[in-house]
Structure formats: C-alpha cells, structure tokens
Amino acid sequence: MADLLPAAEWTKREDLAQLVATLGADNIRWVGGAVRDTLLGSSVEDIDAATPLTPDLVIDRLKAAGISSVPTGIDHGTITAVLPGGHVEITTLRKDVSTDGRRATVAFASEWRDDAARRDFTINALYAHPETRVISDFFGGMEDLSDRRIRFIGDARERIREDHLRILRYFRFQARFGADLDREAEEACAELAETLKELSRERVAKELLSLLALPEPHATVTRMHKHGILPVILPETGKHELECLDALISAENAQNVAADPLRRLAALLPALSPVAETVASRLRLSRAQRERLSCVAARKPQDQYASRALAYRKGRECAVDRVLLAGGSLNKLSGWEIPEFPLKGGEIVARGIEAGPKIARIRYAVEDRWVEEQFPDRARVEAILDEELAQRNASET
Template sequence: MLHDLHDASWTRREGLALLTAALGAPNIRWVGGAVRDGLLGVPVADVDCATLLMPAEVIARCGRAGIRTVPTGIEHGTVTAILKDGPVEVTTLRRDVATDGRRATIAFASDWADDAARRDFTINALYAHPETLEIEDFFGGLDDLAEGRVRFIGDAHQRIAEDHLRILRYYRFQTRFGADLDAEAENACRELAHTLKGLSRERIAAELLALLTLPDPHATLVRMRASGPLGVILPETCPGHLAALEQLIAAEAKQDIAPDPVRRLAALLPPSPQVAETVAARLRLSKTQRGRLVSAAERRPDDTSDPRALAYRLTAAAAIDRLLLLGADARLLIDWTVPVFPIKGGAIVARGITAGPEVARILQAVEARWVAEGFPDSIRTAALLDEELAKAASQGTHGANGA
C-alpha cells in the first residue's frame, strides 16, 4: 500500500511553500524521486520541480521573491533555486527532438504528458500538485510502484536506443524497487547490452557505483552477467568474483558495516593491483577511489593478524576493506582513531644522535615496536626509545653530537 504524500515531511518544507508562491501553483509540479519515495514512505533528500515557465521567467519570479537561483543546466531548461531547507532543481517541461543513445536534443514543451513521456520508467513519471498533492499519473506508475514493478515508459527497446545508460538505470531501479522482473525490460537490456560500449566511462562508473551502494545487488549482478551488460562494462568479473561479492555483502551485514561501492567493486575483480589500476583508469575513478581499489587488490592472508597495525600502516578505511574481503572481523576498527606516533626525529637528535640515517633507523625501530605492542602510552614509548638508544650505543653504531 502506498503512503499519502500529506504524511511526507518533505512536502511541508518552508522553502517549497516559498517557491510555490513565487512561481504559482498552477505552473509547477513536484516530480521524480521525491514523489516516488514519498509514496513509498522512504526518506527524501532532494526535491525536483517541473514547470510550464521558461527558465528566464523562473529566474525573474524567484528574484522578485528573494530566492537566489543558479543556472545549473539552463541550456536544458534547469535552474536551481537555493532554499534554506535545500536546493530545488526547477526544469521547464521538455520533449525530445532527437536522440543518439548518448545525448538528446530537446525542445521546451507546454504539456505535462509530453514531459512525462520522455522520462525512463513509469514510477519516475509521477507529478504531484504543490498544494493539493494530487498525483498526475500518465503511464500507470502508481500501480507499478504499488506492485514493485519497474517498467519502461513505452517500448523498452526504443527507450534504451534513446539513451543506452537506461540499461544500467533499469538494473539499479529494479534492485531498489522491483519485486518481479519485467520481461520486456529484461529482454531489451539483454539484446541491447552491446550499446553500453558507446557511453562515456564516467556515466558508466556513476551508475555502477550507485548500484553497488544498494543493500544487496548480488542477484542483479549475477543476472547482468548472464544477460551480457556486466561483461561489457566489467569484463574482468567471473562467477568466483560474484561469489566473493555475496560473501562480502553478508560480512558487511553481519558486522553492521555500511556498504561501500569501491570495496564491492574490489570483490568483483581479481586481487591484482595491475587489474585494479586498469579498471580504475577505464572507469575514470577519482584518485582516492583508485587508491582504495588498488590497496584492496594488494590484500594478503597475513593482513588479518593485527587489524589495528594494518590500519596504522594503511588507513582505517583501507584496512576495513581488506579485512572484509578476506572474510575477517573488521569491527575492531569501527570508530577507532588511528593514533599518531608521538616521537619525532628531533627527540632522537636531542639525545645525542647525529642527524642522518641513524636517526631514521632508530625512529623506525621504536615505531615498529610501538605498533607491535598495540600503541602503548607515552611512558612505555619513552622506555622503548631508551632501549633502542642503549642498543645503538652498545653496538657503537651511532655518532654523538660534538663527538
């Protein structure tokens, strides 16, 4: 059973009332994810608005009402209204004029149904009146939402031909909202899987990581491999890697550790730093994401012997990745702050050691013992330094200042 939008807290935001007054209730509708998630009783962050008004008129009316706007996508009709309880993207009604599978040429429209017809799935084409919250449903989206069905608007093959990314969006939305599979959508995604090759790497990466962020995408990825799309975007993945992902998802759930898409991507790849580098480059991952993916690929069985030492050597996030991928318990690192080694080289020089390689050697020796003993307090750390200095003196390996 769907929820009443009147019960959704986002519909009572002060900023939305201000925006409605500025643009006029007959001219706007809330649309997309906020409406869909509100009907499902799911928390809503962002709200999108469709409007009959042209972008210039949106900017002018908002300006008169004291609402700051940013022309975030004005060439496509989108203006972002900056409200105190969150920005709202306001987009003029559109219709597609031409598409090539990667981008669309659009024209502004004056009919809500035309705007709805260019959207991907029926559950994303629900429009809510800003005052009455009455739903306008042009393609049976309410029934699909209630029954857990993710269905393309119109012919699935045609919609994918218009934008190939809709293949990956279908799998993500089906994982999140679907109960039963839609045969037409499944067939279209399988038959047109090869078209994913024409998409930008950034768009593929964004959708793949979004899918991997969902609570349990394992069954979907198994289906994607059998149908072909996964082989196109991630040919390195084999059945063994899918099993590794399933085990990782179970470990995250058991240990109450939030899903992480980069960690899950690592599970889908062989534990090879070279492969990780290749995939990170192909997907145009950020420097931080690439570093974590490569670190995860460098995991070794002995990483599990001392989790906190591992976290000190890497980072807590990288250590958690490795431990979970190795099937080990990572809960020891949750909310644990990696300590800072309290001794600097200057402290050793002050004890009479000539600056140079010997200082570094003693510093490393003390640090290694400090880590091995579980990061002891300052008293024990000072004792470790005394012991290493005494050892160096007895071996005659250091030079004293002024000697």
C-alpha cells in the same frame, strides 16, 4: 477516485507554498523521486518540479518574488530555485527532438504527457499537483509502484537507444525498488549491453557506484553479469569476485558497518594492484579513489588478523576494507586511536650512532617490532632500541 500524494512533511513547507504561489498552482507539478519516494513512505531528499513556463519566465517570476535562482541546466530548461528549506529544480516541460544514445536534443513542450513520455520508467513519471495533491499517471506508474516493478515507458529498446545509461539505471532502480522482474526490460538491457561502450566513463562510474551503495546489490550485480552487462563495464569480474561481494555484504551486515560503494567495487576486482589501477583509470575515478582501490587490491588473507597494524600502516579506511574482505573482525579497531611512533631519529644519534642512512634503518627496525608487538608503551620501545643496538654492535665486532 483519483490517487493522491500523501501529505508528507515536505509538502507542507512554507517556502514551497511561496514557490507555488509565484509560478501559479496550475503551472507547477512535483515530479520524479519526491513523488515516488513519498508514495513508498521513504524519506525525500531532493524535490523536482515540472512547469510549462519557459526558463526565462520562471527566472523573471522568481526574481519578482525575491527568490534567488541559478540556471543550473538552462540549456535543457532547468532552473534551481534557492529556498530556505532546500533547493528545488524546476524544469520546463520537454519532448525529445533527436537522440544518439548519449545526449538528447529537446524542445520545450506544453503538455504534461509529452514530458512524461520522454522519461525513463513509469514510476518516475508521476506528477503531483502542489495544492490538490492529485497524481497524474500517464503510463501505469502507480500500478508498477504497487507491484514493485521497474518498467520502461513505451518500448524498452527504444528508450535505451535514446540514452544507453538507462541500462544501468534500470538495474539500480530494480535493486532499490524492484521485486518483480520485467522480462521485456531485462531482455532489452541484455540485447543492447554493448551500447554502454559509447558512454562516458564518468557516467558509467557514477551509476555503478550508486548501485553498489544500495543495501543489497549482490543479486542485481549477479544478474547483470549473467545478462552480459557487467562484462561490458567491468570485464575483470568473474564468479569468484561475485562471491567476494556477497561475502563482503554479509560481513558488513554482521558487523554493522555502513555500505561503501568503493569497498564493494574492490570486492568485484581481483586482488591485484595493477588491475585496480587499470579500472580506476578507465572509470576516471578521483586520485583519492584510485589510491584507496589500489590499497585494497594489495589485500592478503592474513589481513583478517592484522587490523591495527593495517590501520597504522595504511590508514583506518583501507584497514577496514581489507579486514572485512579477508573475513576478519573489526573489534580491535573500535575506539582505538592510531598511535604515533614514539622514537625520533635524534634519540638514536644520542646513543652514539652517526647520523645517516643507518639511523633510518635502526628506526624502521624498531618500528617494525613495535607494530608486531601491538604498539607497546615507551619503556618497551626503549628496550627494543637497546636490543637492536646491541645486536648491531655484536654483528659489527
């Protein structure tokens, strides 16, 4: 008996039925993550489809049916259908002509199996008929999905040589779905780890952060380190940093804090700002990501006791990161709004202090004490100012 795709809510969408009618039920198959995740009972966010129709024919049929489309990857045969319930990427069946580990030259194909053969893992090469929901499984993906095993299609080394990024994708998928380790896959990834150096840093960063965003990536990251994969892309990480990641994940879970890939990347780096700057530059991170990584890298053990001071000085995001990494509690930040320092320079001038650098020094001194005293009220700020002015007058006489 043929395997069937469960009748998940997304399979009942009216706009998808219109899309199927437009292209023809025999000319379209749901494929990839939507099929895999539905079989696992997981939520589906993105829907991909495959078709033997050429991109220009897909565009023509969509236009005739009044469906907008965007040529998001037309060089590789991908057209995005803009639908009310969510966009669908439609890609013409392909087969590889040549590959160099970074990009592939493809030709359009007419056979579903040819398209499946160029995909990375068996669990990603499952095709579902949009009406009958019958699943086409050419390489044992259903069994692998049942066993929670991530297995390359065909020879693992050949698949990796076609696209070196598949090493990182293997570990990400293994961390997300896997239970049983595939020995051939693990050995192939270890053997070809150095090929990761040929990839663009942006692609590496995207995969690494995607892995770190998963609920429990520590065991997988540790295995990547053991197999020599992590030292290629993140040589700064040692045993201590791996332990820091483990402790961070435990702290996140204990305090019900959402996983954050950049915070976890910071855990994998020594607490040194120059190192964070180097890694951020190498991975081509955004300016905001670089600044955050550098802020977290300046962490100290005593941060665990200074959550509000950190939030005031560095912002809530960096404070949360540093407190968690220091093993502290976030209770004092819950429901707490970062206050504004209530003392203006003009108020100091009104006390008889001549405008100039001295005003800033006095204001900073009062602010430091205000933060140290956990942000007392306005009356206490004025008292601190009186004390600072009296002390300075005494020292000047």
